[in-house]
Amino acid sequence: MVMTRKLKYDDPRLRMGGVDIALSGEIKLLGLIIDQKLTFNAHVASVCKRAVAFYHQLARAAKVSWGLHPEVVRIIYIAVVEPVVLYAASVWAPAVDKIGIRKQLNVVQRGFAQKLCRAYRTVSLNSALLLAGILPLNLRVREAATLYEARKGVPQREIGDREVERMSSAFCSPHPAGHIDLEFKCLMNQEQLVANNDHDFNIYTDGSKIEGKVGAALSIWSGAVETKTLKLALPAYCTVYQAELLAICRAARMAAINLAGSVGIYSDSLSALQTLQNPKALHPLAVEARGFLRDALIQNKRISLFWIKAHAGLEGNERADHLAKEAALKSKRKFDYDGCPVSFVKRSIRKRSLEEWNGRYRAGETAGVTRIFFPDAVVAYRIIGKMDVDRIITQVLTGHGGFSEYLHRFELKESPGCVCDETVDESILHLLIDCPQHSRIREDLLQQIQMELCRGSIPAILGNTKSRQIFLSFCSRVVRIVNERNRAK
Ligand SMILES: [Zn+2]
Structure with a gap:
């Protein structure tokens, strides 16, 4: 295959062992077909x-x-x-x-x-x-x-100038023979906590997301006395999981470097502890924390990990929780960790796609009836996920169904008129809003939703969870009646 930007070129002649090698217009590489002009x-x-x-x-x-x-x-x-x-x-x-x-x-x-x-x-x-x-x-x-x-x-x-959090390379991890076995015990209440407490120091860690802000904290105890606290700040796009991992990582560093004696590290995040425990999990904070724990092991320090139940009235955990919330809300320090989680990147990318899709949907020539129900694609994307869209509701929302106006358009029925008035088209809007045939159940609907029913008010009715359900079941009833009637003819 020849790839070039030149308009005029001579095909190269290739010979191997006296045989001409033919040129090809495209090649398939790992399931991807690459053509000459890309x-x-x-x-x-x-x-x-x-x-x-x-x-x-x-x-x-x-x-x-x-x-x-x-x-x-x-x-x-x-x-x-x-x-x-x-x-x-x-x-x-x-x-x-x-x-x-x-x-x-x-x-x-x-x-x-x-x-x-x-x-x-x-x-x-x-x-x-x-x-x-x-x-x-x-x-x-x-x-x-x-x-x-x-x-x-x-x-x-x-994502602007934020740096995406990248998993550590497996090559930077220690050789499998050098892996340390990390275990953590689960503590449910005060008695279990006391029974397992034979360390010189206890470090309680916690991460918190509150009012869209993220923070983490450490509370270090010696016996029954809190000797030190550490608050950590993270940017708003970080997750609680990252905050929990950061707190554990700092606790591990403190245990390995600053504290002399045995240390217990307590966290209420099971997922963070599991990530730490799994040598194949390459989250950068987990890898760093494992490094500190390995150093401590080499120094013959005893460090134990514990999961403790959150909001179970355990003093150290409550204290760390309080500090983490404070760190999130009040901290003015430089961010201690600012890796942008992939979940945030995905959300940002999805937001942009939805905006573009919305523009295309609103400007499109098709989907006229659907736009009456859902003028905005971003709002619709949210609502549709919570709705049970069956074939009857689809008939309502598209206007393509067993209605005379539609049947006439596709030459399946002679007249587009409604049974109430031959001169009025039997369209979905007429059936829902005006047709006197359904005035009784429409009255019931209006009684229940306490909202006006007209072309302009439909998006608002669908936007409200309670009125949406009632309105959709009203639509279903009307469409079933009309389908039945048109089928009989
Ligand atoms: Zn009618």
Whole structure:
């Protein structure tokens, strides 16, 4: 294969052992098809072909009114289809904004999105994506690529100048023969604490996130007296888990270097202790803490680790908890640790994707009916996750269902008119808001939700958890009645 920017060039002639070696237009390397001009069209086409094959298998087993449960389809989509498409996304992500490639991805995704929300096949991509609660594939490709680069330390717009926390290299860990066995005991109450307390020093550690601020603290005791405290500050984007680990790490350092005698280290975070215990966990703070504990062991110091139940009235733990909250709220010191957790990076990337998706959804020519119910895709993304979107609700939210106006549009019914008035189209909005056929159950609805029902008020009704449930069951009833009526004709 020849890769060059030149427009005019001569193909090189290669001979080996008297045999001409032919040039090829593309090569497949580790499952990625690389073409001469780096367009990645061939790769996307092959990936889409595989995804479509999955779709055909699914289509046999997942129909609108019978077959695989949408939740099963969702699992298949998230666990199989997306990873197949996103494979090596960081390589070909720059190609994803080309119209041709976007079209290919859209075709693949539309089918799955329709299956996920059990929509009619005429439903547009924008509607189906919104109701299925999934993001457009091209945005997902970019998300995957951005996350990969952020993890590799390439600066990203989403996270500004923060440095992503990187796991320590396995090469920096000690040889498996040099691993130390770390055990921790679980203490549930004061009696167990007293029974296990035979150390010269006890260090209670805790991390805290309060009002969006993060802090950690150590409280060092000798016998029944607190001899020293240490407050640690972390930036707001850090997690409690990081704060807990940082506190344990500092306690380990203190035990290994500053304190002479046996030390007990107490934490109420099981996950932090488990990370510390597991030699394969490469969190930088855990690796550092293990290093201190190993040093202490070499010096023949006795250091024991304990998990203690939080909020069980244990004095040292309550004190550390109080100090950690103070550290979070009041501390003005320089941050003791500022590794940006991957969860924060993921959230920031998702936020940007949602904004872009929202812009596309709002400006789109399709999904007109869906936009009446959900004018904003970001809000919808949050609400849809809490809703049970079945095929009837999908008919309501898309306007594609057994309504005369829709049936007429696709030449399945002669007249688009409603039974109440032939001159009025039987659309979903007419049925929900105006049609006198359903005035009785509509009265009941209005009684219950105490809100006005008109085109403009629907998003507000859906935004409220209580009125949403009542409104959706009203919609279901209306649609079932109308479906029944239109089927009978
Ligand atoms: Zn009517």
